[in-house]
Amino acid sequence: METTKLTPQESLELISRVIGEAKSKYEENGFLYILWGVLIAIAGTGQFVLLHAGYENISYYPYFLMPVGFLYTIYYISKKKKTSGYNPISKAISISWAVLGLNMMLLGFIFHSILQANLLPVILLLQGIGLIVAGAGLSSRLLLFAGIFSNMAGLFGFWLNPEYHPLLTAAVAIVAILVPGIILMYKNKNEQGI
Numbered sequence: 446m447e448t449t450k451l452t453p454q455e456s457l458e459l460i461s462r463v464i465g466e467a468k469s470k471y472e473e474n475g476f477l478y479i480l481w482g483v484l485i486a487i488a489g490t491g492q493f494v495l496l497h498a499g500y501e502n503i504s505y506y507p508y509f510l511m512p513v514g515f516l517y518t519i520y521y522i523s524k525k526k527k528t529s530g531y532n533p534i535s536k537a538i539s540i541s542w543a544v545l546g547l548n549m550m551l552l553g554f555i556f557h558s559i560l561q562a563n564l565l566p567v568i569l570l571l572q573g574i575g576l577i578v579a580g581a582g583l584s585s586r587l588l589l590f591a592g593i594f595s596n597m598a599g600l601f602g603f604w605l606n607p608e609y610h611p612l613l614t615a616a617v618a619i620v621a622i623l624v625p626g627i628i629l630m631y632k633n634k635n636e637q638g639i
Contacts, residue, residue, distance in 0.1 A: 475630030477518060482623025484514045489615030496608060504611075505557075511550055518546075538582045545575045565610040569599030569617055576621060587628060591621040 491507030522539060549568050557564050576592030579585070598617045602610055 478626025485618035489611040492611040562607040566602030
C-alpha cells in the first residue's frame with residue numbers, strides 16, 4: 446500500500462472536502478431529524494395527555510413509537526448507504542447516534558424503574574450529546590446550539606416537577622430536533638436548486 450505525502454494545503458483541502466461531504470449528507474438527512482422531532486414530540490405530548498386524563502398505567506404507550514422509528518432509521522440509512530460513499534465523519538456521527546439511541550431506548554424500556562423521575566432529563570442529556578457530536582463533526586453551529594439547548598433542558602428537568610417532563614421533552618424535540626431538521630433540509634434543497 447502506497448502512501449502519498451500531502452502538503453499542509455492539500456491536507457486542509459482534504460479535511461474540508463470530507464467535512465463538506467458529511468454536511469451534505471446530513472443536510473439531506475434533515476429528514477431524519479424531522480422524523481425524530483415529530484416522533485418525540487408526539488410521544489411526549491401523548492404521555493402528558495394520558496397522565497392528565499387519568500391513564501397513568503398506560504402513559505408510556507406513546508413511546509412505543511421509538512423502536513418503530515429506530516427500525517425505520519436503520520432501514521433508511523442502509524438504503525441511503527448503497528448510493529453514497531464512505532465518509533469517516535458521517536460514519537462516526539451515525540454510529541454515535543445509533544449507540545445513543547439504543548441506550549436511550551434501553552433506559553426508557555428496561556431501566557425506567559431505576560431512573561424513575563430522572564429518566565427524561567437523562568435522555569435529554571444523551572440527546573444533547575448526540576446533537577453536540579453531530580454539530581462538532583459537521584462544523585454546524587445550528588446542531589451545536591441545539592445540543593447545548595437539549596443539555597440545558599435536561600439539567601433543568603432535574604428541578605422541574607416530573608409531571609411536566611413529557612411536555613419538556615416534546616418542546617425540546619420541536620426546538621432542538623424538528624426545527625433544525627427543517628432548516629437542514631431547506632438549506633440542502635436551496636443548495637441543490639430544488
